[in-house]
Amino acid sequence: MAPYTLRWGIIATGKISGQFARDLLVDPSTREVSDVAHQITAVGSRSVESAQRFIDGLKSAGEGESFAWGAKNGVLDNVKARGSYDGVYNDPNVDAIYVGTPHNLHYRNTKDALLAGKHVLCEKPFTIDVEELEDLIATAKAKNVFLMEAVWTRFHPIAYAVDEVIKSGKLGKPKRFSADFSMEYDLDSKPDSNRFVDPALGGGSLLDMGPYPSVWAMLLLHRNPHNTDKFPSVVSSHQSIYKRSGVDLDSRWIVEWDGLCRGTLTTDLSAPGLKENTAVVQCEQGDLVIEYPPQKPETFHIIPRPDRFIGSIKEKTTHHHPVHAGNHGMSYEADEVARCIRAGKIQSDRMPWDESVVVQKWFDSVRKSGDSATKGMKGSAGQ
Numbered sequence: 001m002a003p004y005t006l007r008w009g010i011i012a013t014g015k016i017s018g019q020f021a022r023d024l025l026v027d028p029s030t031r032e033v034s035d036v037a038h039q040i041t042a043v044g045s046r047s048v049e050s051a052q053r054f055i056d057g058l059k060s061a062g063e064g065e066s067f068a069w070g071a072k073n074g075v076l077d078n079v080k081a082r083g084s085y086d087g088v089y090n091d092p093n094v095d096a097i098y099v100g101t102p103h104n105l106h107y108r109n110t111k112d113a114l115l116a117g118k119h120v121l122c123e124k125p126f127t128i129d130v131e132e133l134e135d136l137i138a139t140a141k142a143k144n145v146f147l148m149e150a151v152w153t154r155f156h157p158i159a160y161a162v163d164e165v166i167k168s169g170k171l172g173k174p175k176r177f178s179a180d181f182s183m184e185y186d187l188d189s190k191p192d193s194n195r196f197v198d199p200a201l202g203g204g205s206l207l208d209m210g211p212y213p214s215v216w217a218m219l220l221l222h223r224n225p226h227n228t229d230k231f232p233s234v235v236s237s238h239q240s241i242y243k244r245s246g247v248d249l250d251s252r253w254i255v256e257w258d259g260l261c262r263g264t265l266t267t268d269l270s271a272p273g274l275k276e277n278t279a280v281v282q283c284e285q286g287d288l289v290i291e292y293p294p295q296k297p298e299t300f301h302i303i304p305r306p307d308r309f310i311g312s313i314k315e316k317t318t319h320h321h322p323v324h325a326g327n328h329g330m331s332y333e334a335d336e337v338a339r340c341i342r343a344g345k346i347q348s349d350r351m352p353w354d355e356s357v358v359v360q361k362w363f364d365s366v367r368k369s370g371d372s373a374t375k376g377m378k379g380s381a382g383q
């Protein structure tokens with residue numbers, strides 16, 4: 001049977017939109033996919049020149065680059081450069097919109113696309129606050145269109161492999177959890193307009209990096225068969241402030257899953273991160289440990305408890321699950337969007353709205369309890 005082909009409109013021509021578009025141009029068979037395929041039919045930017053440059057860049061992939069396949073095989077046939085985002089929302093040749101703008105714009109761009117009747121994949125973090133997110137969900141329901149937060153990591157091969165271990169029950173009940181995303185970003189060398197530095201763009205470590213320790217909290221704890229708490233909340237948090245602009249340099253928060261355990265989640269723009277244990281769940285029978293980087297890990301370990309504690313895991317085992325060669329790792333989430341839309345679904349079981357809401361509420365709590373320049377930032381829902 002011919003694959004179902006989803007026609008994408010890309011909103012914004014920044015760094016990650018480029019990465020997402022290049023992954024749409026990779027031959028799906030290289031990741032063993034034959035049921036869905038992708039086309040890019042429009043690119044929208046604040047300037048038509050930038051949209052055209054973006055398209056030209058995709059078309060001029062060098063021989064040997066994995067995304068050269070798409071240009072030769074029709075993925076960019078009939079693609080249009082648009083000098084406004086509206087031009088993409090209103091394009092009848094676009095089925096689904098990818099939103100790759102800074103955090104403060106996710107709500108406005110996603111809402112406009114949904115209102116135009118388009119399906120939407122919106123970059124993380126979904127919105128600035130949970131009111132915005134709830135409004136987007138209500139809009140997707142009202143328009144009967146698909147909506148998902150682009151948490152790409154959830155769709156990586158390693159995420160499914162970790163699921164299997166958790167669901168097998170061999171680790172037993174979780175006792176505690178920690179997950180971190182840190183990177184030495186050198187904010188001092190960046191201009192005031194940089195999206196990490198500028199509070200008006202939703203800058204700081206929490207909103208940008210917080211989705212990744214949260215991925216592992218959701219996969220290792222929240223979706224764990226031992227968990228019954230649908231609304232785990234933040235019981236304590238702390239933020240350090242980057243003085244020049246007032247954004248959070250680091251954020252730390254503790255979440256409690258009632259009846260299960262607590263987890264510590266951290267983000268940091270000033271330190272390089274933990275190579276071998278970026279996320280750890282300690283369970284009755286042994287530990288599961290995921291290596292850096294948390295947004296795209298390739299390796300996890302299952303580790304026995306320390307010698308003087310008895311557990312049924314007797315030997316350390318190491319498990320490698322890289323993304324397929326030639327693929328940055330974003331095509332898997334695009335495949336999920338295509339499959340859901342083909343099936344007539346408006347949300348994904350793998351990245352459901354209620355789980356985005358749980359995480360968004362953590363960010364709201366940490367932000368509002370802290371002292372950063374985004375503390376009082378209100379989303380624009382209802383305005």
Ligand SMILES: NC(=O)C1=CN([C@@H]2O[C@H](COP(=O)(O)OP(=O)(O)OC[C@H]3O[C@@H](n4cnc5c(N)ncnc54)[C@H](OP(=O)(O)O)[C@@H]3O)[C@@H](O)[C@H]2O)C=CC1
Pocket residue numbers: 012013014015016017044045046047050051100101102103105123124125150152195208295
């Ligand atoms: N999944 C992942 O791995 C990653 C996700 N991200 C997420 O993607 C989003 C974008 O990040 P990234 O691509 O790094 O950001 P960039 O700054 O590289 O790009 C953002 C783009 O948004 C558009 N834009 C519209 N209004 C503004 C504005 N006022 N200021 C700046 N840009 C504006 C611009 O495109 P134009 O001029 O064409 O309109 C710009 O190029 C964020 O939500 C981020 O968290 C980022 C990196 C990795």
Ligand SMILES: O=C1OC[C@@H](O)[C@H](O)[C@H]1O
Pocket residue numbers: 208209295
């Ligand atoms: O989503 C992301 O993943 C990779 C990071 O380097 C980046 O800051 C972030 O936006």
